[in-house]
Amino acid sequence: MTIRWREYPAAGVYDELVAPGGRLRAAAKMLGQRLSKLSDDAIRQRKAAADLAIQTMGITFTVYSQKQGGSIDRAWPFDIIPRVIPKREWDRVEEGLRQRVKALNLFIDDIYHQQKIVKDKVFPADVLAKSRNFRPQCVGIDPPLGVWAHICGSDLVRDKDGTFYVLEDNLRVPSGVSYMLENRQVMKRVFPGLFENYNILPVDDYASQLLDMLVSVAPKTTKRPEVVVLTPGIYNSAYFEHAYLAQQMGAELVQGSDLFVDKKDRVFMRTVRGAERVQVIYRRIDDLFLDPEAFNPESTLGVPGLMRAWKKGTVTLVNAPGAGVADDKVVYAYVPQMIRYYLDQDAIIPNVPTFRCMEAGDRAHVLANLDKLVVKPANESGGYGMLIGPQASKKERESFARKIKADPREYIGQPMLTLSTVPTLVDSHVEPRHVDLRPFILSGREVSVTAGGLTRVALVKGSTVVNSSQGGGSKDTWIVDETGDG
Numbered sequence: 001m002t003i004r005w006r007e008y009p010a011a012g013v014y015d016e017l018v019a020p021g022g023r024l025r026a027a028a029k030m031l032g033q034r035l036s037k038l039s040d041d042a043i044r045q046r047k048a049a050a051d052l053a054i055q056t057m058g059i060t061f062t063v064y065s066q067k068q069g070g071s072i073d074r075a076w077p078f079d080i081i082p083r084v085i086p087k088r089e090w091d092r093v094e095e096g097l098r099q100r101v102k103a104l105n106l107f108i109d110d111i112y113h114q115q116k117i118v119k120d121k122v123f124p125a126d127v128l129a130k131s132r133n134f135r136p137q138c139v140g141i142d143p144p145l146g147v148w149a150h151i152c153g154s155d156l157v158r159d160k161d162g163t164f165y166v167l168e169d170n171l172r173v174p175s176g177v178s179y180m181l182e183n184r185q186v187m188k189r190v191f192p193g194l195f196e197n198y199n200i201l202p203v204d205d206y207a208s209q210l211l212d213m214l215v216s217v218a219p220k221t222t223k224r225p226e227v228v229v230l231t232p233g234i235y236n237s238a239y240f241e242h243a244y245l246a247q248q249m250g251a252e253l254v255q256g257s258d259l260f261v262d263k264k265d266r267v268f269m270r271t272v273r274g275a276e277r278v279q280v281i282y283r284r285i286d287d288l289f290l291d292p293e294a295f296n297p298e299s300t301l302g303v304p305g306l307m308r309a310w311k312k313g314t315v316t317l318v319n320a321p322g323a324g325v326a327d328d329k330v331v332y333a334y335v336p337q338m339i340r341y342y343l344d345q346d347a348i349i350p351n352v353p354t355f356r357c358m359e360a361g362d363r364a365h366v367l368a369n370l371d372k373l374v375v376k377p378a379n380e381s382g383g384y385g386m387l388i389g390p391q392a393s394k395k396e397r398e399s400f401a402r403k404i405k406a407d408p409r410e411y412i413g414q415p416m417l418t419l420s421t422v423p424t425l426v427d428s429h430v431e432p433r434h435v436d437l438r439p440f441i442l443s444g445r446e447v448s449v450t451a452g453g454l455t456r457v458a459l460v461k462g463s464t465v466v467n468s469s470q471g472g473g474s475k476d477t478w479i480v481d482e483t484g485d486g
Contacts, residue, residue, distance in 0.1 A: 002043055002428050003036045011432040014162040014420040016083050027086040027480040030198060034191075035081065040428040046190045047425060050080050053186045059179070059240065076179060077473030080190055083422045083435060083455045087201065087481040093156070093164055093439075094449045096348030099339060101152045101441045104169065104326050106342040108148040111325055112138050122341045123334055126358065130409045131331070132379050133172070133324030135287060137294050141311055141320075144217040145445060148320040151210075152441045153177075153453075156349070158420035165352045165417070167436065169335070171319060171327040173284050177440045178241035180454040181206060181248075183476040201451035201479040206440070207248035210282075213444035214249075217316045218279045225279035228252045228269060230259070232285050232301045242284050251282070261305030265312045280316045281306075287321045329412050330356060330378045355413040357404050366413035367404060370397040373413040375404070388464075390416055419464050422475060424457060434458045436466050437477065452477030 006022030008015075017028040024032040038046070059076040110117055111134070117123040128134060153174030155167040184203050188195055211227065218225035229251055231242040246253035258270050259278065268275040283290065289299040294307035309315045325331070333354040336347040355362035355373070366373060375387040387400045404411050421432035439453030455475040456466035466472040 002038065002040050003032075003423075003430055005032055005036060008423060009431060011421050013160045013418045013432075013434075014158050015432060016085070016158075016420055016422045016435070017081075018423060025084070027482050028084040031082070031084060031194065031478075034194060043425070043428050046080055050078055050186050050190050053189050054078060054182075057182060057185070059182050059186075076182070077459065078183060078186060079424050079433075079457055079459075079473055079475050080187070081423050081425055081430065082187060082476040082478045083437075083452075084478045084480055085452065087479050090452070090479045093349065096164075097154060097439060097441050097449050098447050099343065099345065099348050100154060100166065100169070100335065101149065101443055101447065103335065103339040103342050104152070104171065105146065105148055105443060107338045108171075108320075108323055108326050109146050110342075112141060112148075112322060117338070117341055120341070122337050127330055127334070127409070128325075131325055131328060133287070133322075133328060135322040135325070137307060138320070138322030141322075143320045144219070144313075144316055147217060147443050148323040149326065150213060150217065150318045150320070150443050152443070153438045154441065156437045156439065156453075157352070157417055160418040160420075162420070164349055166332075166335070166349050167352055168329060168332055169327060170438075172286065172324040173238075173319065174438075174440065175238040175241055175284075176438050176454040176456075177206060177450070178244040179474055180438075180440070180450065180452075180477070182244075183454070183474055187476040198478070199481040201481065203451055206450060207245060209442055209448050210245065211249040211251070213442045213446075213448075214280045214282060214316075214318060216444035216446075217318065219313055219316060221279065221314070222277075226252075226269070226277060227280040227282065228254045228259075228278050230254055230256070230281050230283040230285055230303075232289070236284070238284065245282075256285075256300065256302045259303045259306075261303060261309050265305065265309045265314055267303070267306065267309050267315045278315060280318065282318045287324060290317075290321060328378050329376050330358070330409065333412060352414050352417060357408040357411040357413065362413070363404065363408050366411075367401055369413075370401060372416065374416055375400055375411055375413050378410050378412070388416070417464075419458075422455070422457065424459070424475075431461065433461070434464045434466070435475070451479045 008018050008022055019025050054076050118125050149171040153170040156164050157167050158164055214227045229242055229246040233255055243253055261267055267278045269278050285301050288295045290302040291306040292299045293304050310317050333356050339347045355366050357363045357366055371389050373389045377385045419434040422435050423430040424433035435455050435457045437453050437455050440450045442448045455477045457473050457475055458466045459473045
């Protein structure tokens, strides 16, 4: 038998499936026992079945290659051992995510209206003044239900004591949910029997929940609003997801050239049957490319006049333009204060301790401890542009020190967290690999949270970089309705 849990090489951090001493946690016990009964051949067969399913289903992601001067489609990297979280623990996380996204939406709405949080000196005016994602074009606009960030992907990590922390919030065009859904379909093909015996909360209804949310924020001009997904096109790294979600919702997948705005500031879609009115646009295009009249005049991806239509209330844009003002790692550092200010509550899920380089004391600490900290730019994503201090060379740290001194508003520092691990298949045995988690929160007339989310795994031993573009993979995430934590 291949997998012997008592011989599992613990990494000295919190493991999601295995407690110290090789004892399986209660929610993972049935899974662990089943895996330990599989032979080498059986494990290889299931791994091959997963690879074949991914190939057959066409699950890919796009990586941009500077060497080859273009993009490369690659099969989605997937590990067949799932992450397991007990429901009673997840219930608290879900409550914290609902609290967080509510405060974030109140913050964004306040920023584009009275800016009370700035006037009351809870949120610094300097941070707002230097925000790359604040859009003056959005000032004074009232989106339906006061919701700006309809879809939020907040990245969670566990530290060595098992405590969940929010690492960052993704509020512009968060991606990854299609891979969460496809991971579940692959697992059902590979381990069908486990889904009969385990009480695993479903994620398959996400597309219908997404459609319900989109319909709930539509202008009240028709009982059957037309919903479309706006994509930049086939060369975008998340195009698979755009097409997948449109297909799952039964919505049209469109590009900017498929839409136009008429003289009454209404949006229409070009079809073989003629022009059809559009009420809701789930846009997967960044703000600056949405409308050449309002933003980048050279953009060919967006729709001229789209912002006029949105301002007039004839169409709803999801997420709303300008929501990215809260998708900033410096702004992130103030979310606990936002929760206290708008909701009069303490944050249920804490932030990772964060040093704001724009503050002299924090900056001095970061500069003096570059060899121990992770330093992140305010507006990069995908793991790009950051410094992992303990792994960086002296030259790299010196370069980052110059960047911080030149523009301290652009950087934050955080301690190097010991991310939790999950047993991961390496050949035909298991080794611990570090993971994070991206749940998705939908906000419309109601707020709903996915049962788990996209677990991303660093496939390289010892690495904490989980992004697929930099060698990471993913796992299915099981929220199991059982008692006990092992």
